[in-house]
Amino acid sequence: MKAESVRPDRLADMSTTPAPPDSAVRTFIQNHRSAFLADLAAWLRIPSVSADPGRAGEVRRSAEWLAGKLRETGFPAVEIWETPGAPAVFAEWPSGDPGAPTVLVYGHHDVQPAALGDGWHSEPFEPVERDGRLYARGAADDKGQVFFHTLGVRAHLAATGRTAPAVNLKLLIEGEEESGSPHFPALVGAHAERLACDVALVSDTGMWDRETPTVCTGMRGLTDCQIDLYGPDQDVHSGSFGGAVPNPATEAARLAAALHDEDHKVTLPGFYDGVIELTDEERALFAELPFDEDAWLRTAHSHAPLGEEGYTTLERVWARPTAEVNGIGGGYQGPGGKTIVPAQAQLKLSFRTVAGQDADKIQQTVRTWVAERLPAGIRHEIIFWGATRPCLAPLGHPALQSVTRAMGRAFGTSVRFTREGGSGPAADLQDLLDVPVLFLGISIPSDGWHAPNEKVELDLLFKGVETTAYLWGDLAAHWSAD
Amino acid sequence: MKAESVRPDRLADMSTTPAPPDSAVRTFIQNHRSAFLADLAAWLRIPSVSADPGRAGEVRRSAEWLAGKLRETGFPAVEIWETPGAPAVFAEWPSGDPGAPTVLVYGHHDVQPAALGDGWHSEPFEPVERDGRLYARGAADDKGQVFFHTLGVRAHLAATGRTAPAVNLKLLIEGEEESGSPHFPALVGAHAERLACDVALVSDTGMWDRETPTVCTGMRGLTDCQIDLYGPDQDVHSGSFGGAVPNPATEAARLAAALHDEDHKVTLPGFYDGVIELTDEERALFAELPFDEDAWLRTAHSHAPLGEEGYTTLERVWARPTAEVNGIGGGYQGPGGKTIVPAQAQLKLSFRTVAGQDADKIQQTVRTWVAERLPAGIRHEIIFWGATRPCLAPLGHPALQSVTRAMGRAFGTSVRFTREGGSGPAADLQDLLDVPVLFLGISIPSDGWHAPNEKVELDLLFKGVETTAYLWGDLAAHWSAD
Numbered sequence: 001m002k003a004e005s006v007r008p009d010r011l012a013d014m015s016t017t018p019a020p021p022d023s024a025v026r027t028f029i030q031n032h033r034s035a036f037l038a039d040l041a042a043w044l045r046i047p048s049v050s051a052d053p054g055r056a057g058e059v060r061r062s063a064e065w066l067a068g069k070l071r072e073t074g075f076p077a078v079e080i081w082e083t084p085g086a087p088a089v090f091a092e093w094p095s096g097d098p099g100a101p102t103v104l105v106y107g108h109h110d111v112q113p114a115a116l117g118d119g120w121h122s123e124p125f126e127p128v129e130r131d132g133r134l135y136a137r138g139a140a141d142d143k144g145q146v147f148f149h150t151l152g153v154r155a156h157l158a159a160t161g162r163t164a165p166a167v168n169l170k171l172l173i174e175g176e177e178e179s180g181s182p183h184f185p186a187l188v189g190a191h192a193e194r195l196a197c198d199v200a201l202v203s204d205t206g207m208w209d210r211e212t213p214t215v216c217t218g219m220r221g222l223t224d225c226q227i228d229l230y231g232p233d234q235d236v237h238s239g240s241f242g243g244a245v246p247n248p249a250t251e252a253a254r255l256a257a258a259l260h261d262e263d264h265k266v267t268l269p270g271f272y273d274g275v276i277e278l279t280d281e282e283r284a285l286f287a288e289l290p291f292d293e294d295a296w297l298r299t300a301h302s303h304a305p306l307g308e309e310g311y312t313t314l315e316r317v318w319a320r321p322t323a324e325v326n327g328i329g330g331g332y333q334g335p336g337g338k339t340i341v342p343a344q345a346q347l348k349l350s351f352r353t354v355a356g357q358d359a360d361k362i363q364q365t366v367r368t369w370v371a372e373r374l375p376a377g378i379r380h381e382i383i384f385w386g387a388t389r390p391c392l393a394p395l396g397h398p399a400l401q402s403v404t405r406a407m408g409r410a411f412g413t414s415v416r417f418t419r420e421g422g423s424g425p426a427a428d429l430q431d432l433l434d435v436p437v438l439f440l441g442i443s444i445p446s447d448g449w450h451a452p453n454e455k456v457e458l459d460l461l462f463k464g465v466e467t468t469a470y471l472w473g474d475l476a477a478h479w480s481a482d
Numbered sequence: 483m484k485a486e487s488v489r490p491d492r493l494a495d496m497s498t499t500p501a502p503p504d505s506a507v508r509t510f511i512q513n514h515r516s517a518f519l520a521d522l523a524a525w526l527r528i529p530s531v532s533a534d535p536g537r538a539g540e541v542r543r544s545a546e547w548l549a550g551k552l553r554e555t556g557f558p559a560v561e562i563w564e565t566p567g568a569p570a571v572f573a574e575w576p577s578g579d580p581g582a583p584t585v586l587v588y589g590h591h592d593v594q595p596a597a598l599g600d601g602w603h604s605e606p607f608e609p610v611e612r613d614g615r616l617y618a619r620g621a622a623d624d625k626g627q628v629f630f631h632t633l634g635v636r637a638h639l640a641a642t643g644r645t646a647p648a649v650n651l652k653l654l655i656e657g658e659e660e661s662g663s664p665h666f667p668a669l670v671g672a673h674a675e676r677l678a679c680d681v682a683l684v685s686d687t688g689m690w691d692r693e694t695p696t697v698c699t700g701m702r703g704l705t706d707c708q709i710d711l712y713g714p715d716q717d718v719h720s721g722s723f724g725g726a727v728p729n730p731a732t733e734a735a736r737l738a739a740a741l742h743d744e745d746h747k748v749t750l751p752g753f754y755d756g757v758i759e760l761t762d763e764e765r766a767l768f769a770e771l772p773f774d775e776d777a778w779l780r781t782a783h784s785h786a787p788l789g790e791e792g793y794t795t796l797e798r799v800w801a802r803p804t805a806e807v808n809g810i811g812g813g814y815q816g817p818g819g820k821t822i823v824p825a826q827a828q829l830k831l832s833f834r835t836v837a838g839q840d841a842d843k844i845q846q847t848v849r850t851w852v853a854e855r856l857p858a859g860i861r862h863e864i865i866f867w868g869a870t871r872p873c874l875a876p877l878g879h880p881a882l883q884s885v886t887r888a889m890g891r892a893f894g895t896s897v898r899f900t901r902e903g904g905s906g907p908a909a910d911l912q913d914l915l916d917v918p919v920l921f922l923g924i925s926i927p928s929d930g931w932h933a934p935n936e937k938v939e940l941d942l943l944f945k946g947v948e949t950t951a952y953l954w955g956d957l958a959a960h961w962s963a964d
Contacts, residue, residue, distance in 0.1 A: 051818030113820060119716055179818060220721060224819045233783040234601050237932040238832055239702060239904025243746075243804030244795045245784035249738070250807045256735030264725075301715040301825070302727035304859025313726045322725030325732045326822050327813035332830060336533030336661060337706045337867045338595060339832045339905075340808050340932055343783070348814060350720055350821045377786025385819045422721025423821075450719040450822055 018408035024159035025469045029151065029462055036151050036465075037134070037458075039069060041127040043109075043143050044136040050086050050110035050179040059086040059175050062109045066146075066173060067091075073150045074157075075171070081191065083183035086110060086175030090194065093153070093169045101399075101479040102168035103472070104197040106429060107146035107204055108177030111138035112450045119452035132458050139456040140447035145203040146173055148442070148461055152468025159469065166476035170197060174425065177204070180224060180386030181425040188425075188432045198479070199399045200429040203464075205420045205441035208289060210457065213411040214418045215404050216439035218318070221390035222423035223359040224326065224350035227255065227370060230379040235331070235340040242341050246377040249330035252345035255370060259323045259349070263309035266323045266351075268365050276356040276392070278319050285417060286314045299445035318419035322352045352423065359387035389427030397436050402475040403467075407440070410466035422449070440467060500890035506641035507951045511633065511944055518633045518947075519616070519940075521551060523609040525591075525625050526618040532568050532592035532661040541568040541657050544591045548628075548655060549573075555632045556639075557653070563673065565665035568592060568657030572676065575635070575651045583881075583961040584650035585954070586679040588911060589628035589686055590659030593620035594932045601934035614940050621938040622929035627685040628655055630924070630943055634950025641951060648958035652679060656907065659686070662706060662868030663907040670907075670914045680961070681881045682911040685946075687902045687923035690771060692939065695893040696900045697886050698921035700800070703872035704905035705841040706808065706832035709737065709852060712861040717813070717822040724823050728859040731812035734827035737852060741805045741831070745791035748805045748833075750847050756838040758874070760801050767899060768796045781927040800901035804834045834905065841869035871909030879918050884957040885949075889922070892948035904931070922949065 048062035049055045063080055066089045070078045075091040089109065114124035114137035122128045127136035134144070153165055160166070172195060174184055188195060208214040231248035232241070261267050278286075291314060293305065307316040316322070330345025332338035351362055363384050374380055393400065404415045426437045442464035448454040530544035531537045545562055548571045552560045557573040571591065596606035596619035604610045609618035616626070635647055642648070654677060656666055670677060690696040713730035714723070743749050760768075773796060775787065789798040798804070812827025814820035833844055845866050856862055875882065890897045908919045924946035930936040 051816075051820065053817060113814075113816065113818075222721070222821065224821060226819065231784065234930075234933050236783055237904060238804075238806045238808060239704070239834060239902070240927065240931060241782040241784070241799060242806040242832070242834060242903070243802060244787055244789040244798040245779075245782050246786060246788040247807055249810045250742070253735040253738030253807060253810060256732055257739035260732075297727075300723040300727050301718055302713065302723070302859055303861070304728060304857065305726055306728040306857050306859055307726040316726040317723060320725060322720075324720045324724040324821075324823060325729055325735060325813065326720060326820055327815050327824065328731045328735060328827065329811045329815040331807065331809035332595075333809050333811040333828065334533075334595065335535065336595075337708065337830055337832065338533065338808055338932070339704065339706060339806075341806060342809065345810065346815065348819060350724070350819065352721065352724060375786065375788050377784055377788055379785070420721070421724070422719060445722065448716075449722060450820070451716050 018405070018412060018414070021409060021412065022159050022470065025155045025466060028155045028158040029465050032151055033462070040144060040147050043147065044127045044138055045125055047125045048110045048175070049113050050176050051113055056086065059110050063087045063089050063175055066109050069150060070171065073154060081187060083176065083187050085183050088172060088174040088187060091171040093165055095166055095168045096164045097166065097476065100167050100476055101199065102170065102197040103475065104170045104172060104195055104200045104429065105149055106172055106200055106202045106426065108142045108174045109146065110175045110178050111143070112141070112178050121453055133455040134458060135453055135455040137454055139454050140443040141449040141454065142177065142204045144456040144461055145441055145443060145464065148464035149203065149468055151465045153472070155465060155469035156472050160473060166472045169472065170195065177424060180222060181388055182386035184425045185428045185432060188428055192432060195433055197433060197435055200426070200433065200435050200437045202424060202426045202437060202439045203441055204424045205439045206443035206445065206447070207441060208416065208418055209444055210460070212290065212416060213407050213413060214416045215400065215407065216418050216420045216441060218355070218392040218419040219390065219426055220421055220423050221353035221357065221359060221388050221427060222350060223353065223363060223384060223387040224348070225366065225382055225384040227347040227349065228381045229345045230343065231377065232341055232343050234343050238339040238341050245341060246375050247341050248345040248378055249342050251374055251378050252328055252330055252347045255373060256325045256328060256347055258373065264307055265309070266321065268323070268362065268369055270365060271321065271362065274356040274358065275321060275354055278315060283315065286312070286318070289314070289416065289418070317421035319354055321354050321357055324350050326350050352421065353390050355390045355392045357390065359389065363387070388423045388425055389431065391427040391430055391437055393437055393439065398478055399436065399475060400438055402471060402478050403438050403440055406471035406474050407467045409470050410463045500887070500894060500896070503891060503894065504641050504952065507637045507948055510637045510640040511947050514633055515944070522626060522629050525629065526609045526620055527607055529607045530592045530657065531595050532658050533595055538568065541592055545569040545571050545657055548591055551632060552653065555636060563669060565658065565669050567665050570654060570656040570669060573653040575647055577648060577650045578646045579648065579958065582649050582958055583681065584652065584679040585957065586652045586654060586677055586682045586911065587631055588654050588682055588684045588908065590624045590656045591628065592657045592660050593625070594623070594660050603935055615937040616940060617935060617937040619936050621936050622925040623931040623936065624659065624686045626938040626943055627923055627925060627946065630946035631685065631950055633947045635954070637947060637951035638954050642955060648954045651954065652677065659906060662704065663870055664868035666907045667910045667914060670910055674914065677915055679915060679917055682908070682915065682917050682919045684906060684908045684919060684921045685923055686906045687921045688925035688927065688929070689923060690898065690900055691926055692942065694772065694898060695889050695895060696898045697882065697889065698900050698902045698923060700837070700874040700901040701872060701908055702903055702905050703835035703839065703841060703870050703909060704832060705835065705845060705866060705869035706830070707848065707864055707866040709829040709831065710863045711827045712825065713859065714823055714825050716825050720821040720823050727823060728857050729823050730827040730860055731824050733856055733860050734810055734812055734829045737855060738807045738810060738829055740855065746789055747791070748803065750805070750844065750851055752847060753803065753844065756840065757803060757836055758838040760797060765797065768794070771796070771898065771900070799903035801836055803836050803839055806832050808832050834903065835872050837872045837874045839872065841871065845869070870905045870907055871913065873909040873912055873919055875918060875920055880960055881918065881957060882920055884953060884960055885920050885922055888953035888956050889949045891952050892945045
């Protein structure tokens with residue numbers, strides 16, 4: 001299903017009262033809670049940082065650990081899938097029921113870089129449970145959210161007396177999501193037959209807050225790059241040469257500064273071409289959410305909002321394309337001063353895209369734009385780490401109704417809709433497998449994704465387990481009915 | 483003598499043939515060459531990096547080492563002068579001749595930071611002699627140029643049979659020059675009576691090239707600062723929050739980019755107020771120097787010139803005020819990408835000033851300019867490391883004739899005039915002691931000041947020794963005559 005065809009045409013009606021919880025499911029979860037958490041902690045101890053070439057072995061160890069655990073869970077087929085980079089894990093558990101729908105669950109086992117010195121209160125790869133939360137790099141993004149599926153399917157079997165799930169269940173857990181999933185499209189393409197499904201379910205997103213379960217309907221895309229600038233062949237004295245030779249730190253700053261205009265719109269030529277704009281209805285739905293800007297700023301650890309003119313904060317982070325400086329560096333950064341013209345500077349930029357934008361075109365525009373702006377005497381190199389496409393889910397799809405019902409039943413309340421500002425390879429599944437992509441995540445904004453002291457709320461983690469315990473039966477029942 | 487009163491009114495006439503060298507001087511220097519170099523190497527082994535608080539002890543050790551060596555040289559009075567920062571060394575050797583002029587030699591014993599990993603071919607604090615050059619941090623800037631005075635005064639005594647120099651000789655060797663000399667004005671003010679002199683001679687500059695001895699007639703001033711910018715309280719996910727909160731790395735880049743206009747003129751309001759512009763005569767003299775832009779670019783390790791419109795490269799580095807980005811840093815700078823909005827960024831800026839500018843006013847302008855440009859949600863701090871005033875020497879002064887004659891005699895050729903783009907506390911001597919300031923330096927542009935692989939050319943180093951061996955007698959003779 002192509003991005004253009006998945007615009008919401010009608011919104012799911014979620015005004016019905018949720019079904020009561022299943023006590024068999026809850027009892028099963030309660031009985032397996034400790035073992036589940038111990039297993040998750042063991043996985044979190046593996047520092048599977050895909051952006052760090054020095055930790056490639058740890059990413060592989062993470063894949064092998066997960067494969068073993070999925071076999072223990074009961075998946076009859078579990079495989080490590082190699083890529084030119086980090087390996088993915090694939091698992092398959094056929095339903096056995098004729099006509100059962102096939103669901104492909106997507107997540108990732110790699111994590112963002114993390115070091116104690118970045119502001120962590122405890123070692124990022126030594127999980128700590130405190131005040132009902134589990135702190136560790138990857139607790140929420142994404143190991144915790146992958147892992148709730150393992151206990152969820154067992155609870156589904158235990159409560160229904162089945163020996164195989166009500167749906168044909170497939171899992172694809174990749175190892176390069178935090179590096180922009182450079183090999184994911186090729187991986188999906190190569191294994192398209194094994195991955196064939198009716199719907200993809202991404203568990204790598206969040207919900208509104210502790211009290212407001214929500215289903216995400218879209219993600220932004222991402223393409224990011226590093227621009228290295230070279231001026232003098234070595235640092236030179238700014239008294240002797242300053243003011244008469246080009247300075248790569250100045251040029252890096254000029255590039256970064258020129259990315260936005262006064263209205264905080266991105267200035268790259270053609271950047272907004274093709275953007276599928278928000279409809280009035282979507283903007284109204286967003287506006288109905290219990291958004292508290294002060295509270296949001298606290299989760300953003302920020303002291304004021306700032307962004308594109310003409311859009312609300314939610315619209316900016318969920319539905320607007322952006323350009324962001326992730327890192328800049330050049331010259332002397334030690335204590336005190338050093339009066340040099342630096343030899344080198346570096347800029348790390350990321351671009352968030354929305355449905356309708358073309359990342360290839362944006363990359364080409366950046367290359368041209370940078371080359372045109374640099375003066376003689378500054379050499380440069382640009383590396384794009386990859387591109388993850390944006391994604392929009394079909395709000396009218398019956399499987400979305402099932403996800404929303406299962407989540408409402410687990411949480412005991414009505415479910416609302418959001419989008420996700422972050423990025424994931426969901427669009428590759430959507431495009432390459434030609435299926436609708438749905439999102440099931442239980443993380444909340446304060447979980448600290450990509451930040452120090454990442455954590456997951458344990459009660460929400462087990463709501464995720466419970467949601468999936470209900471989901472497969474609901475989906476099978478309503479799939480055939482629709 | 484105030485800066486306004488030292489504009490060149492007439493240029494020294496240096497067309498006369500230099501006097502022949504004194505063989506007694508040359509023999510003395512030759513006989514003491516090895517011991518001199520061994521002593522200098524011992525001093526260069528002391529990593530007296532004043533910008534690094536962790537090396538304060540080394541700066542003190544450097545001062546004590548020098549004080550001991552000056553006592554050995556014969557100075558009857560040698561003292562360590564304390565400051566709130568690093569100590570200076572003062573030495574005094576009265577002439578005994580009635581009416582002898584008093585000369586105060588200025589230099590510094592602290593050095594720039596240096597580490598092998600910056601691109602040094604050998605340890606920066608382990609001097610290596612190779613191909614007639616001595617490689618070490620401080621070899622040229624400024625330990626080598628301070629040290630030639632020790633052998634110079636001994637050669638002067640040996641060749642003339644005197645037991646005390648022909649001038650009242652004072653040395654003031656400070657320990658904070660590479661940190662902007664924050665306590666130097668107070669030090670000079672506190673010891674003004676001991677420092678009283680007829681002329682100050684600064685040995686912390688260079689000459690045109692190996693074949694073209696020159697006397698420097700002015701230095702630029704310097705004021706430099708660090709601007710710390712704080713956005714989110716911690717790094718946050720650029721997918722979840724990017725495009726909706728202020729980014730301190732972007733703001734640092736915007737400040738750096740806004741420092742210059744399209745003509746590479748500094749945009750700070752009032753920055754050029756009061757600048758004493760070059761006269762047509764000075765511009766013509768500069769233009770007569772054998773300037774080879776390609777060769778200059780090689781010494782600048784740069785691949786193209788770039789600077790203020792309307793000025794030549796020499797004018798840009800010698801006589802024009804500038805703003806330079808010495809360092810910029812913020813966000814993720816490790817391998818690969820990290821999609822964050824960073825919590826902090828930092829900018830290190832230096833401003834070179836010329837006679838007529840007011841550093842206090844520039845500092846205040848920077849503070850206002852930065853505060854006005856930053857959006858809500860970005861907190862900032864600015865620290866100015868200090869200010870060194872610009873300096874212009876009186877070209878018509880008889881002492882300048884002596885310096886030029888002594889240098890011409892040592893080198894056996896005519897001497898020309900330059901300025902120095904770098905900065906030193908010369909202007910404090912000029913202003914606080916109310917004396918003319920002259921410059922005697924033998925370093926050349928390729929010596930790598932503030933850069934990896936700093937070195938001094940040994941033959942030029944001994945020309946410095948020889949120049950001072952002639953200078954004191956010439957100065958005493960012509961002082962009384964004038």
